[in-house]
Amino acid sequence: MATLNFPYKYGFHEKENYVFKSKRGLDEGVVKSISWHKQEPDWMLNFRLQALGLFRKKSLPVWGGDLTHIHFDDLYYYIKPTENKVSSWNDLPAEIKHTYDKIGIPEAEKKFLAGVSAQYESEVVYKSINQMLAKKGVIFLDMDSALRTYPDLVKQYFGTVVPSADNKFAALNSAVWSGGSFIYVPKGVRIELPLQAYFRINAASMGQFERTLIIADEGSYVHYVEGCTAPIYSTDSLHAAVVEIVVKKGARVRYTTIQNWSTNVYNLVTKRARAEEEAIMEWVDGNLGSKLTMKYPSVYLVGRKARGEVLSIAYAGPGQHQDAGGRILHVAPETSSRIISKSISRGGGRTSYRGLVQVHPGADHVKSKVVCDALLLDEASRSDTYPTMKIDQQGARVEHEATVSKIGDEQLFYLQSRGLTKSAAESMIVNGFIEPIVKELPLEYAVEMNRLIELQLEGSVG
């Protein structure tokens, strides 16, 4: 074991409040210390070490965004989250408080979003939701607790949808993951209330390398809402999460994300679901923040009549590059899919749609539709489309539509002639553009999403 650079004076034994930070850079010692701190079973340690080897071997993707400025040796790979969090509302940067105020969200929620408070609602609400879930046999824990409490269940599925070898960042996550959510929904159980990370027992598990695993057993339904629409205060420069979802026969999972990382964050996330017979998987993915996002939620349709859907919104402002899209693999017959991507570029921002629709041999009667629309707010901005279709089965119905439009002067004039300011007119046009996806969001997210777009545009135009 390499030397560990943690201050012993805080003590390992006082588990409640110790602070630990691994040294800069990544080696076996760091990985071992993470696993040791978490008191993980051997198989997980081995899983991590194996992934570390893969991470070292794998090269960076040569497509997508510019990754050359990530200095892996300068990063901290494990920070005990308590240190990462600001402990009081007053410690937050003014602009973040300002943003929360403008969005108009309640004080308690603001504090939660800022990572100041671990709980979104009152203790009572929190308990009653947990009781409701427990009664139905639903497991909803942070990933670390799940590994401790349900090691066999975790072991059975962990890394089966996104193997460590999938890509460099999946390997990295597999080596150093911490936090994330674990959800198990038993057969036939439908959870009508969207499950949100808000309600998780340990909010601290929002980290750089979260690992989320959702198992929806046969005929069940769950809608998981990840993250929040407000900027999460973070100085971290790399966010590499892995999300694995198993949607069993006849089950349905919807996974909604709205990320609004600060614009110094590389957001490189691998999200994938396996949908079995007659299962439905829906990704609703909004990317507003980050310096560079590379994220292509995927659905592997492995059972007959399974359905996959990706709804993606990307916004790129100055200095931002959103390389997003979706991947659908039609492995089984009679499977269907839909990818809808809406991107907005402003002030030199860049959006790319990158998508794959693949139909395997033998997967007959497949239907797929891809629609990607880009909206450019000015001449300096950029949008590209990289659609890939691999069709190895005759008779598949695969449609692709792409449009690029600019906010027209006549549209602006029209709205301004009704008394709207130029920025109000722009945000109205942008919100109209993304409306087909926003209406799929839970109401409070839709409202915040629209408000965030307005904030992004406010004062940005002359």
Added chain:
Amino acid sequence: MLLTVSDLHVSVENKPILRGLSLRVKSGEVHAVMGPNGSGKSTLAYAFLGHPAYTSRGKIVLNKKDISHLSTEDRAKAGLFLALQSPIAIPGVTVTNLLRAALGDNKNPSHNPILARRFVGSLPVEEFMKAVKEYAKQLHIDESFLSRGIHDGFSGGEKKKIEMLQALVLKPKFAIFDEIDTGLDVDALRIVARGIGMLSQKGTGIIIITHYQRILKYLKPDVVHILVSGKIVKTGNAELAKKIEDNGYTQFSV
């Protein structure tokens, strides 16, 4: 209340279109500006609202306030309204949202954004919606159009009615209707004409810009102006429009 235009010169890409036009419209009056193709009718409409592609010289004064140098949105806020000849589609933006934004902007009763969402101007949302639906009914607009992207896939007649609806809800001090009668069948024409009549009865000064006098059969103008080659060459009463119907514009050529 008065809207006066004095010696208005407007050019597009350095090409002079309007060459010294003057008008004087009182609250509640209905004026018709008639002219042949290329006389500058639509230019006049755009110039009222200060479209950036049009360079203007001269004065537009609304209720004693010179608005000639104001931005488009400030002219709208001062009380001008323009119904465009072929309004552009804005996908995903409903007429209801647009009206809410237009009204809400002026007098927000609360600084709390959550509370503010329950009001449109000083009206509670429910009452605002009731009013919008009532006007829609009077204009024979199917309610489904209120929740669709404005003008997105609308027929010519639907577009004109939606423009009319906005005028009724916004109650401007002065409203300009550019070729409101084109592309309308007789029923729609009658409905729109009735809408303009309602508006003028409530005190809005009306300027109807048109090539034909079709709509004037259903709406009697107080004043008719003949616009030829960027100038008003003749002003008269409703009889003047009749003369156009009989003899065309050539009699007024300059």
